[in-house]
Amino acid sequence: MSYKMIAGHELIPGKTIKDHIHVEGTELHIPHVFLCGEHKGPTVLISAGIHNAEYVGIQAAIELSGELDPSTLSGNVIILPLANRSGFENRTMSMVYEDGKNLNRVFPGDNKGSEADRLAHMIFNVFIKNVDAYIDLHSGDGFESLIPYAYYLGSSPAEETARQMISCIDTKYCVRSRCTTGGAYNLASIHGVPSVLIERGQLSLFSRDEIEADKADVINILKYLGVLEGSHKSYPKKELTEYDIDSPCTGCWYPSLEVGTRFAKGDCLGQIRDYFGHPIHECIAPSEGILLHQCASLNVIEGDPLIAYGVQTGKELS
Known part of the structure; x- marks a missing residue:
């Protein structure tokens, strides 16, 4: 029997894979985790650290990668806990260290460009295009104060499912975005992958309450998508432009x-x-x-x- 292949890995039910993927033409190696459920279901991507000083999402993703049990999953969960690793290791805030570009402004990237372009190209073509839903975790940067809220892309093929995913997020507000260029989650939505971006945390700080809130939102979305058992909660929220x-x-x-x-x-x-x-x-x-x-x-x-x-x-x- 053949199984779905992503990033050179066969998604065999019950299997956990922790590895690094090399970004062609660079010295970058990006950590990723595959949690392959024992039952059939959708494949969901969770990313953090596209902006490398947004620590709440990074820590939440790291913890989820160790806490989600493949035996409880229907489908697969793929986690990129630190998309911009070189920026994290050199403390460059939102920028990729090698070229000074903001990773979330260059999607879908270019496999013949500089490091950020090549990294975005790899994330989009290897991961995003091969999943059924996508959750991107963000926070306020080192110089930004922020209230928790979430984004989804309006007027996209995946809008209705994304709206349902948004309702699973415990925030007071959501933004129906009009931006169709540059970012990972909105590009995914344009290509038919229902996607949301969660903003929680600020000033490059990370508290236990915020980390747990991010994890709870992700788990609630996974329940809605049928990846985890149990009923999901819906949180009313005001929609903003x-x-x-x-x-x-x-x-x-x-x-x-x-x-x-x-x-x-x-x-x-x-x-x-x-x-x-x-x-x-x-x-x-x-x-x-x-x-x-x-x-x-x-x-x-x-x-x-x-x-x-x-x-x-x-x-x-x-």
Whole structure:
């Protein structure tokens, strides 16, 4: 009998595989875990560390790889606990160490490009294209404060299943994304793989409560997908459209609001000052919204993310 093959591994029921895959044309070797269920079912990919300083998801993925028991699974769970390993080992925040590129901005990648391009190409073609559902774990970066929320891609072939996966995530808000380029989860959705991205944790910190919450969300989604036995929970949430504000200049940043705060059009969201303390830019809300994440460091860099906020669509998921 022949079994599904992914990354050179045969997914034999009951088998656990822990290995590294080499990214062709680079010195990169990426850890991965295969948990092959003893019963038939879908194959689900869980990734973390695409942004390598987002530690909540990385630790949750590492723990799940040791806690999920193949004898309890219907189908297969594949875990990439640390997609950007070289960035993690060199503490480069969101960037791949060798080329300085943001891995989650270059999908589907290029097998003739630089390291980030080749890494994205491998993840997409070896893993994402060969699974039935995908969960991507993220957090706030080392300079970002953030409230927990989740993304799914709207107007995609996999939208309805992704919406059901989103309902399994224990957050107050979700974003129906309009972005169809660059990212791993949205590219997967375009290619018919129902995918969600969970944001939880901030400032490159990782607490036990946040790690357990990530793990609980993943397990709840696996129950919905039929990979684990048991009924899943649904969590009502408000749906948002996300808008981003990048910094128009380099300087010192003084935010006015905490993440999670509602604001009105015209409210001051913060101020950038020069190194003498003089104001050089005031960030004014272009509409009402909810502050999802923002730069939480003193320094801001021209063109880098400053604020992301959500505007309610009027829809509620339940």
